[in-house]
Amino acid sequence: MATLKKSLSLLLRQTKPYILQKHTHLSMTSAVSAAYWNKDWKPSPLPRTPEERAAAAKKYGLRPEDYNILMDESLGDYPYLPATSHSWRDPFEDYDHPGDKRHYGETFPPDYELIADDLRDPKAFGRYTYGQIVAGYFLIFAGFLLAWNILKPYPYFLPRMPKQYPFNDLYLEKGGDPAAEPVIKHYTFEPATQE
Template sequence: MATLAKMGRTVAVPLLAKRLGIVTKSVRCMAYWNKDWKPGPYPRTPKERAAAAKKYGLRVEDYEPYPDDGFGYGDYPKLPRISDEAKDPYLPYDTPHNKRFFGEPVHVDADAMTEDRWNPTRTYRYPMNQMRLWFIAVMSGFFFLYWLGNKYTIFNPAMPKAYPNDGKKHYTFESTE
């Protein structure tokens, strides 16, 4: 019975879909190519600068591209570093898990500034130098214990194997008769 059901799905459904004009398989992928996401060239003139600001949905006064230093950011806007954790959690975002509105430009480091990762605006309880010092101190302590453990190894003391009648044959497989 299961074979008939499987055969019916593989034969009848495509024929029915073809007769009704239903497309069962996607003909074309709806995603863009990476070249479509690539920023344009660095704006040199005020006209190019205004066109780039319009492209990213910014005012010309607010638009500032990254410097043309060879990193390849092109005309992408230099946005302030505000992580998702620092944004208001109660706003009705279009994409709530990223805390973004539709058409909002994304920071270059947005993949690193999600809620569970790096937050550049966060102030820590201890200064970074003190955290580094404690890290080095703890790791040095573990290294010292590792070195000490390798220098003075612990092993089970064992005597040589004790056999009865040492050096003499103490078993036989021949019959005594």
């Protein structure tokens, strides 16, 4: 206990009191709570007047004539933007975030994460029409069915010998008569003789 008192008194003597007082007003909770929610990120209520529409268009960086509202009350005044996939954007532009092909602060559709490079593309026309897709499905299914019917008479099996057991194929264990036990001649490495 004496050692603890001595170490504490030594520590307090070497610490300058003004350093301790300097940092007492700092708090991590104030810094975290101040940046937790930005009121500018939250969509405002739906604009009702032309002035509110112009202010909302300016807020999202759009011209007032290009600003259209999503008719969803939960999204507020968030604008309707066409869904454009990453693959349709200019690959040579110097983006702030090249992986997403986006600029900092750029407005994007609410379902933006659904149209990434590796996901669906709403503007893609596809390589095949729906009729070609259905016809291809039925052709592949018919090919498997035809192959199954042709190969059905030729079953696949592993060729193998019957399992061998010791002691004359377990003759006595299977209930055979010990007096009539057959003699099994095994193969040998000696040359065959004429008998």
